[in-house]
Amino acid sequence: xxxxSERRGQGGGNNRAKSELSLTINGKPETVRVFPMERLLDxxxxxxxxxxxxxxxxxxxxxxxxxxxxxxxxxxxxIPALQAxxxxxxxxxxxxxxxxxxxLQAAFLECGGAQCGICTPGMILSASHLLNKKPEPTLGxxxxxxxxxxxxxxxxxxxxxxVAEAARRKSSV
Amino acid sequence: xxxEGIIGKSVxxxxxxxxxxxxxxxxxxxxxxxxxxxxxxxxxxxxxIIKKISFDPHFDWAELVTVTAQDIxxxxxxxxxxxxxxxxxxxxxxxPEEPILLLAHADPHLxxxxxxxxxxxxxxxPAIFTIEDSERRSQIIWGDDNTLKTFLxxxxxxxxVWAKAAYIVEGEYxxxxxxxxxxxxxxxxxxxxxxxxxxxxxxLQCPYYVHKALMALCNLPAEKxxxxxxxxxxxxxxxxxxxxxxxxxxxxxxxxxxQPVKIVYxxxxxxxxxxxxxxxxxxxxxxxxxxxxxxxxxxxxxxDGGAYATLSSVVLSRGTIHAGGPYYWPNVRIRGKAVATNAxxxxxxxxxxxxxxLFAMERHMDHIAQVVGLSPVEIRRRNFLKPGQTxxxxxxIREEIDLGKLLDRALELSEYTAKIARxxxxxxxxxxxxxxxxAAFLHGAGFTGSGERYLASVVAVEGCADGxxxxxxxxxxxxxxxxxxxxxxxxxxxxxxxxxxxxxxPDTNQVPNSGPTVASRTAMVVGSLVxxxxxxxxxxxxxxGLLGSSYPPQEFxxxxxxxxxxxxxxxxxxxxxxxxxxxxDDQKYRGEAYASFAWAIYVAEVAVDLSTYSAxxxxxxxxxxxxxxxxxxxxxxxxxxGVAQGIGFALYEKVVWxxxxxxxxxxxxxxxxxxxDLPPIRVFFEEMGNVHGAYGAKGIGELPMDGPAPAIVNxxxxxxxxxxxxxxxxxxxxxxxxxxxxxx
Numbered sequence: 001x002x003x004x005s006e007r008r009g010q011g012g013g014n015n016r017a018k019s020e021l022s023l024t025i026n027g028k029p030e031t032v033r034v035f036p037m038e039r040l041l042d043x044x045x046x047x048x049x050x051x052x053x054x055x056x057x058x059x060x061x062x063x064x065x066x067x068x069x070x071x072x073x074x075x076x077x078x079i080p081a082l083q084a085x086x087x088x089x090x091x092x093x094x095x096x097x098x099x100x101x102x103x104l105q106a107a108f109l110e111c112g113g114a115q116c117g118i119c120t121p122g123m124i125l126s127a128s129h130l131l132n133k134k135p136e137p138t139l140g141x142x143x144x145x146x147x148x149x150x151x152x153x154x155x156x157x158x159x160x161x162x163v164a165e166a167a168r169r170k171s172s173v
Numbered sequence: 174x175x176x177e178g179i180i181g182k183s184v185x186x187x188x189x190x191x192x193x194x195x196x197x198x199x200x201x202x203x204x205x206x207x208x209x210x211x212x213x214x215x216x217x218x219x220x221x222i223i224k225k226i227s228f229d230p231h232f233d234w235a236e237l238v239t240v241t242a243q244d245i246x247x248x249x250x251x252x253x254x255x256x257x258x259x260x261x262x263x264x265x266x267x268x269p270e271e272p273i274l275l276l277a278h279a280d281p282h283l284x285x286x287x288x289x290x291x292x293x294x295x296x297x298x299p300a301i302f303t304i305e306d307s308e309r310r311s312q313i314i315w316g317d318d319n320t321l322k323t324f325l326x327x328x329x330x331x332x333x334v335w336a337k338a339a340y341i342v343e344g345e346y347x348x349x350x351x352x353x354x355x356x357x358x359x360x361x362x363x364x365x366x367x368x369x370x371x372x373x374x375x376x377l378q379c380p381y382y383v384h385k386a387l388m389a390l391c392n393l394p395a396e397k398x399x400x401x402x403x404x405x406x407x408x409x410x411x412x413x414x415x416x417x418x419x420x421x422x423x424x425x426x427x428x429x430x431x432q433p434v435k436i437v438y439x440x441x442x443x444x445x446x447x448x449x450x451x452x453x454x455x456x457x458x459x460x461x462x463x464x465x466x467x468x469x470x471x472x473x474x475x476x477d478g479g480a481y482a483t484l485s486s487v488v489l490s491r492g493t494i495h496a497g498g499p500y501y502w503p504n505v506r507i508r509g510k511a512v513a514t515n516a517x518x519x520x521x522x523x524x525x526x527x528x529x530x531l532f533a534m535e536r537h538m539d540h541i542a543q544v545v546g547l548s549p550v551e552i553r554r555r556n557f558l559k560p561g562q563t564x565x566x567x568x569x570i571r572e573e574i575d576l577g578k579l580l581d582r583a584l585e586l587s588e589y590t591a592k593i594a595r596x597x598x599x600x601x602x603x604x605x606x607x608x609x610x611x612a613a614f615l616h617g618a619g620f621t622g623s624g625e626r627y628l629a630s631v632v633a634v635e636g637c638a639d640g641x642x643x644x645x646x647x648x649x650x651x652x653x654x655x656x657x658x659x660x661x662x663x664x665x666x667x668x669x670x671x672x673x674x675x676x677x678x679p680d681t682n683q684v685p686n687s688g689p690t691v692a693s694r695t696a697m698v699v700g701s702l703v704x705x706x707x708x709x710x711x712x713x714x715x716x717x718g719l720l721g722s723s724y725p726p727q728e729f730x731x732x733x734x735x736x737x738x739x740x741x742x743x744x745x746x747x748x749x750x751x752x753x754x755x756x757x758d759d760q761k762y763r764g765e766a767y768a769s770f771a772w773a774i775y776v777a778e779v780a781v782d783l784s785t786y787s788a789x790x791x792x793x794x795x796x797x798x799x800x801x802x803x804x805x806x807x808x809x810x811x812x813x814x815g816v817a818q819g820i821g822f823a824l825y826e827k828v829v830w831x832x833x834x835x836x837x838x839x840x841x842x843x844x845x846x847x848x849x850d851l852p853p854i855r856v857f858f859e860e861m862g863n864v865h866g867a868y869g870a871k872g873i874g875e876l877p878m879d880g881p882a883p884a885i886v887n888x889x890x891x892x893x894x895x896x897x898x899x900x901x902x903x904x905x906x907x908x909x910x911x912x913x914x915x916x917x
């Protein structure tokens with residue numbers, strides 16, 4: 001009984017030709033050559049060097065690889081590269097406003113929303129997706145939207161505080 | 174100097190900015206020129222003789238680097254406490270995830286196919302999978318009798334108590350395996366150079382454990398092994414011993430190929446092959462007086478260690494010492510035993526044996542209460558340890574701890590009394606049954622007994638050319654706040670602003686061995702040493718006439734720069750010295766087991782829905798005495814995170830075993846709590862003036878893992894009137910028990 005074939009980075013397949021993929025990442029147009037079924041996660045991390053997007057499970061469960069694709073929150077480990085053709089992507093590298101942390105990043109830092117930090121990029125993208133849609137979320141909204149992002153360190157309480165705090169700050173600006 | 178400085182303030186986490194911006198570099202974010210990927214071919218059976226290893230002839234093996242046990246330059250073992258675990262199986266296998274062969278290739282896709290193209294023929298041997306199987310000794314799989322380790326704690330005259338008892342209360346309690354489930358999988362990169370030796374970067378807790386293991390495995394002297402901790406995405410004990418295996422594997426492949434080799438596990442491999450919390454079985458037999466006082470008792474605590482001894486002896490030690498809980502036992506006999514089974518070795522996981530034995534103790538207290546006819550509150554109150562009394566190891570409690578007061582506050586915060594009464598009424602109708610449960614417990618900080626003396630940890634603090642200060646320790650950051658708290662301590666000691674102090678990346682070429690980052694020892698033990706070393710810098714500067722005894726930060730910076738300009742390196746070291754008069758007998762397991770204990774009362778409010786049989790924690794109060802709280806935000810985060818893991822341990826996280834292999838090694842079928850599952854976790858601290866360590870801190874990291882499971886199961890019994898003595902407690906278990914109990 002072998003489970004190795006289910007492991008890591010499936011769907012790459014190097015026996016097919018690479019194709020050209022053009023997309024916009026964090027406002028910058030990029031063109032890369034990729035295998036059509038390569039995971040968007042690998043394109044970001046390996047082809048483009050955007051290692052802020054993390055892999056936790058490789059099967060869409062943990063949310064560490066969350067990115068925004070055309071305004072929608074997706075698990076980049078489940079997106080075949082070519083599905084992202086022409087898309088507009090936001091990764092953690094594009095969240096800060098220049099040298100200035102975004103309201104969410106600052107609140108995560110202050111409220112203890114980041115401990116080991118491995119879920120943090122995905123968590124911040126999910127939270128920013130929520131605040132884009134609903135600038136004044138309830139605790140229930142926050143709990144619901146973050147249920148797709150697993151955190152093993154915090155017990156989530158300080159993450160909830162961070163999102164609520166960021167919402168407060170943004171609405172008071 | 175800024176005396177009311179930084180301790181007790183929630184300063185920003187040192188590496189926090191890098192974490193929230195995605196800049197922090199974890200092992201899988203690193204790459205090297207010419208780097209190969211490594212993979213592990215593992216056993217497919219729990220026990221047997223390897224007859225033949227075949228390589229599919231259709232595959233081009235010339236392209237791959239292959240390593241077997243025969244390629245190991247040194248000793249084929251993972252050096253830890255004993256050396257019984259092979260690095261690569263040689264002729265026989267003892268568990269179904271045992272590494273046999275290593276492969277490396279530049280293309281990870283091709284590498285996966287290569288793993289599948291290796292087939293291994295075995296002569297299977299009968300295997301054993303449970304504590305009971307191991308005790309029966311129908312198969313001897315380890316040593317002479319399958320026993321990895323035993324301990325005996327003996328106090329007073331246990332045999333004399335039974336005749337005096339008004340009640341004798343017995344119980345058996347079990348806990349399951351639990352996966353640490355850090356979100357970053359294990360991984361390492363190794364580079365070999367003939368002159369420099371081996372360098373390993375890895376996701377790990379204990380650089381010097383890996384260093385020691387690599388010296389033995391690679392047959393290289395200390396100076397030719399360098400271990401560097403990369404940013405580490407959670408650990409919880411799961412990266413205490415296993416990284417030595419991964420680092421060893423990567424090092425062997427790097428030595429054979431001459432190229433850098435990266436091994437990063439995927440989730441399935443990480444969950445199935447690496448360590449978990451030891452499954453346990455605890456038996457209590459307790460003599461109790463008419464008014465509910467414990468007269469004495471026997472506790473048998475047994476853990477399943479898996480196929481090799483690894484850390485089982487120390488996990489057993491902590492579990493055995495904590496088995497009596499925060500209660501006074503005039504007479505007690507505690508037998509601890511770790512046994513071998515044909516499962517991957519179990520290892521360190523936050524709490525380290527204590528969550529297992531304390532689950533039993535705290536369930537048992539509720540049973541004693543029922544037998545005696547007292548409330549769970551009153552039975553605990555009557556038996557709490559008091560200052561001046563002795564623990565099961567005869568350690569005198571010198572701390573001014575008042576557990577009764579702690580209990581009162583926890584009851585108030587949780588509205589315990591009112592809710593108990595209200596739920597008793599409400600539970601009469603409808604499918605939702607609610608209950609309240611308490612757990613009282615303690616957790617010893619630092620290594621057990623003479624452990625800290627043997628470790629003899631060393632830290633350094635150095636003055637830098639820019640006038641700042643750098644802390645040099647092998648203590649690692651993996652989310653708990655090591656970097657932040659140790660910098661706070663150095664800043665406080667020197668009267669400097671927090672941002673003037675930084676901390677070196679743990680690199681065995683750069684930092685002294687401050688011991689492993691385990692056992693809730695970092696803030697208390699290493700923190701004290703950082704304070705001493707920091708004060709050493711100040712003394713050097715004062716002695717050299719560059720600094721007055723009182724100074725503003727800018728004068729310190731100037732003195733630092735001047736000293737370095739004149740004399741070069743400015744470093745101060747501090748080494749652990751055991752306090753005088755501390756008595757510990759390693760043979761009899763008697764004496765001062767820990768320098769200090771943290772104390773806690775947790776209260777869970779649980780609802781069980783009898784239409785789905787699922788139990789949900791609706792409110793959780795975690796009140797603890799941990800000495801001085803150095804950083805409130807980090808401390809709260811430690812407690813809430815530990816409680817969440819404890820809730821998972823109690824209600825969600827079930828490892829499904831078949832023939833020694835985990836069957837549900839994915840996040841989709843091994844369920845940890847999500848943000849939608851958890852109650853408000855309300856964290857409170859009570860400072861009772863029990864100061865230890867630097868600026869009064871005691872250990873905190875493991876404590877919150879001990880209390881949730883018994884508090885929750887006690888609450889479920891309160892809700893349903895049905896007794897449950899095992900975790901994880903799944904809806905199907907509740908269904909079965911409630912059905913057997915008749916309709917309620």
